Amino acid sequence: MSADTEKTSSEAVKGLKGIIAADSSICLVNGTEGKLLYRGYNIDDLAENATFEEVSFLLLNGELPNESQLADYQNELKKHRSIPAELIDTLKNLPESAPPMALLRSLTSLAGVYDPDAEEESYEKRLEISIKLISQIPTMVAAIHRIRKGLEPVEPDSSLCHAGNFMYMLNGEKPSEDATRAMDLILTLHAEHGLNASTFTSRVIIATLPDIYSAITGAIGALKGKLHGGANTEVLKTLFEIGSIENITPYIKNVRENKGKFMGFGHAVYQVEDPRAKHLKELSRRLGEETGEPKWYEMSIEMEKQVYAEIKRNCNVDFYSASLQHYMGIPGDLFTCIFASSRIAGWCAHILEQLDGNKIIRPKANYIGYEERSYVPVSQR
Ligand SMILES: CC(=O)SCCNC(=O)CCNC(=O)[C@H](O)C(C)(C)COP(=O)(O)OP(=O)(O)OC[C@H]1O[C@@H](n2cnc3c(N)ncnc32)[C@H](O)[C@@H]1OP(=O)(O)O
Numbered sequence: 001m002s003a004d005t006e007k008t009s010s011e012a013v014k015g016l017k018g019i020i021a022a023d024s025s026i027c028l029v030n031g032t033e034g035k036l037l038y039r040g041y042n043i044d045d046l047a048e049n050a051t052f053e054e055v056s057f058l059l060l061n062g063e064l065p066n067e068s069q070l071a072d073y074q075n076e077l078k079k080h081r082s083i084p085a086e087l088i089d090t091l092k093n094l095p096e097s098a099p100p101m102a103l104l105r106s107l108t109s110l111a112g113v114y115d116p117d118a119e120e121e122s123y124e125k126r127l128e129i130s131i132k133l134i135s136q137i138p139t140m141v142a143a144i145h146r147i148r149k150g151l152e153p154v155e156p157d158s159s160l161c162h163a164g165n166f167m168y169m170l171n172g173e174k175p176s177e178d179a180t181r182a183m184d185l186i187l188t189l190h191a192e193h194g195l196n197a198s199t200f201t202s203r204v205i206i207a208t209l210p211d212i213y214s215a216i217t218g219a220i221g222a223l224k225g226k227l228h229g230g231a232n233t234e235v236l237k238t239l240f241e242i243g244s245i246e247n248i249t250p251y252i253k254n255v256r257e258n259k260g261k262f263m264g265f266g267h268a269v270y271q272v273e274d275p276r277a278k279h280l281k282e283l284s285r286r287l288g289e290e291t292g293e294p295k296w297y298e299m300s301i302e303m304e305k306q307v308y309a310e311i312k313r314n315c316n317v318d319f320y321s322a323s324l325q326h327y328m329g330i331p332g333d334l335f336t337c338i339f340a341s342s343r344i345a346g347w348c349a350h351i352l353e354q355l356d357g358n359k360i361i362r363p364k365a366n367y368i369g370y371e372e373r374s375y376v377p378v379s380q381r
């Protein structure tokens with residue numbers, strides 16, 4: 001009998017909640033204190049002071065870069081920004097109606113096919129592929145955004161920083177300093193979060209020793225789900241569906257009566273406020289004022305209050321990122337792709353960590369099926 005078919009009395013831990021599945025020095029998520037550290041640095045410090053270039057370097061390498069390391073890293077990111085023309089050609093032939101995350105998942109897989117280094121196994125090459133992916137996922141996302149709007153993709157601009165260039169490739173216009181900072185903050189806050197579902201997926205895949213593109217393609221698939229990264233898209237849909245503050249109470253009643261879920265609320269780890277939410281909330285407030293459309297922010301504030309009163313769950317990172325990204329002119333169905341453009345840094349850091357002293361990840365199921373039984377020929381069933 002294989003391990004899976006052995007009868008066992010032990011019970012499965014649903015969702016593997018609380019199970020320690022790896023040693024990791026990348027990120028601490030303290031769910032009772034509401035504290036998040038990337039490589040020991042508090043997310044509040046990073047949100048206020050660091051750029052995504054510094055944060056992604058930190059996640060990959062374990063330390064913040066000094067000036068010359070940062071300059072080299074920025075140059076490397078810039079060098080890799082363009083994606084193969086074949087990806088653009090393929091994208092133009094894929095259905096425009098496909099969800100952007102499905103397009104991103106497909107393009108990432110295809111990028112691996114066109115990367116001559118994809119199967120390289122040295123640490124140096126794997127680090128280079130990681131940097132390439134951190135650089136190119138935003139280029140893919142911007143191309144997806146523009147092509148489905150019937151526009152040509154915009155070539156990257158090497159005079160712009162990572163976040164500024166991302167905004168530029170999305171909109172075709174040089175972004176303001178404020179818009180660049182807003183994107184930088186979103187990228188910093190979403191970059192890493194321990195063994196969440198998509199990161200765990202990336203580690204499970206890389207542990208079988210395929211190539212990094214395979215692991216990232218799988219991670220994008222996991223992030224797409226609405227219980228994970230896909231929740232931000234659902235939050236904006238919810239706000240639009242509710243439409244005004246007066247409709248929040250009946251909406252909540254309806255969700256409860258139908259045993260539904262409040263998207264952007266609850267968390268597998270945080271029992272207190274998600275430490276990232278306040279940063280997104282404050283920026284959403286500011287942009288709501290600046291755009292003269294404070295309604296979505298104000299509705300979010302009221303939702304937060306009423307949902308907490310109803311289910312005693314705080315909002316998570318996906319909640320205020322919805323109104324915020326809406327104010328930034330990003331369409332709702334692209335939000336999860338923006339999330340992926342950030343979380344790629346965490347995924348790659350975990351992939352490199354997993355490969356250092358790798359062991360295949362293979363838990364065991366508590367078999368609850370039939371005892372052994374005899375095959376019955378089809379004519380006798
Ligand atoms: C980047 C991220 O991935 S952050 C999370 C993004 N996802 C969402 O916002 C989707 C809505 N939230 C949820 O579905 C959940 O809170 C999750 C998936 C995030 C966490 O799930 P769990 O770890 O099971 O959380 P928890 O133990 O608190 O949930 C227990 C019960 O509380 C209730 N609950 C938790 N969150 C919610 C919610 N948002 N709305 C309604 N009820 C909820 C449910 O009854 C849940 O049981 P169920 O999942 O069987 O329906």
Ligand SMILES: O=C([O-])CC(=O)C(=O)O
Nearest residue numbers: 193195196197268269317
């Ligand atoms: O950690 C989790 O379970 C979900 C996640 O990715 C995040 O909150 O950023």
